[in-house]
Amino acid sequence: MRRVVGAVVLALGTFLVVAAVMLPTYVASNLVKTPLDQYTISVATSDSATVFDVASLTVQQNVPVEATRTVRADPEESTDDVVVFDAFLVVEDARNNKQITFSSDHVGLDRTTAESQPGFDAAVDDEPTEHEGLIYKWPFGAEKKSYQYFDTTTRKPYTAKYVSSEDINGLETYKYEMEIPPTKIGELEVPGELVDSAEPDVTADRYYTNVRTVWVEPKTGIVLKGQEQQKQTLRDAAGTDKLTLFEATLTFDEQTIDEAVGLAEDSISQITLVKTVAPLVVGVLGVVLILLGLFLALRRGGTDESSYRPSKPSTPSDNPAPART
Known part of the structure; x- marks a missing residue:
């Protein structure tokens, strides 16, 4: 036994x-994969933005603005290997909650590498758009190297270069930076005087530039802090900036950073x-x-059970009486 x-x-x-x-x-x-029920809200703020006010046709300085991004996973569209995200970004004037810009994004990401995946009805502002590179997070086990990161405004990927390692609330992070050069993103019809034109109305090119910096917790790929130095302008026919539509340095607020750190620690x-x-x-x-x-x-064992036989007790009948003589 x-x-x-x-x-x-x-x-x-x-x-x-x-x-x-x-x-x-x-x-x-x-x-170890991106969860299919992920739901995050990040808030980035600036106290000194430059904003073009459409109603008054004037450029306003030192405007407090708030950019709120909501990213939620769609478990019904997602698979075992791909998580599908819906993301919404609203930029508002913090003084009166007046909307300045709004954008939406729909994309599928590999749940481990965070690379954008083809298909899944990928779209930016409801327009079919194939994504390339990372977006919204870094891979598990991020490295000290450059990555391609997708920008939804230009709808192109750009190189996010590893810059340094920094501590954020007790967690080591990898700092990455990407520069988006002035890029035409559309056209806008405006009164000619706004772009120094003698014409009553002109169609001016709209340009966008950005320096995006992110601090990533490398084990989880979670972005703990983000900052964007954005600028949008209108240019004249000669390609010279004539009107600033938006300019601000937007940085994650403390609550967003604290929540991201908590999520990273749990992960x-x-x-x-x-x-x-x-x-x-x-x-x-x-x-x-x-x-x-x-x-x-x-x-x-000390004694083999198979060799063990109890001795039979002796009885009077086992000892015959001596014969009488």
Whole structure:
């Protein structure tokens, strides 16, 4: 019986050792993914924006603005490997909540690499748009290297270069920076005087430039902090900036950073559990069971039960009486 129990314990221990090896590799790769129920709101602010007021046809200085981005996953459209995001960005005048700009985005991302995926009805502002590169997050296990990152305003990817490592609320982050050169993003019909034209009305080219900086927690790929130095202008026929439509340095507010840090810490704990703690505990338990199984299977008892026969007690009939003479 002891040998049977030993064999069972030995088999269980071997299974646990194999499981410990697979946990940080195969199992972790299937568990460490962007969740299909992700829902985040980030707020970036500026206290000194320049904004063109359409109603008065004037440029206003030192306007407090707030940019709110909502990113939510669509579990019905998502798959085991791809998460589909709907994102909405609203920029408002913080003094009266008057909307300055609004944009929407629909895109599928690889749940591990964060790379944009073809298909999934990808669109920017409801116009079909194929995305390329990263967007909204970095891959799990981000590296100190350059990545392609998609800009929804120009609808093109740009190189986000690794700059340095910085600490944010106790977490190490990788800082990346991307520069978007002045790029034409459309046209706008305006009174000629706004762009120094003698014509009553002109169609002016609308240009956009941006320096985007993000601080990424590398283990999870979560953006803890973001900053954009945006500028939009109207140019005349000679290509000279004549009117500033919008200019601001927008930076995540403290609440957004704190919430992102909390989300990253929770994710790091889960990753550590799957990749380090669980394999270690399971592996040690497996080794202990293997040793115990070998001990039980190979140990020999002091007396072999098969050779043990109780002695038969003697009775008077077993000792015949001596014969009489």
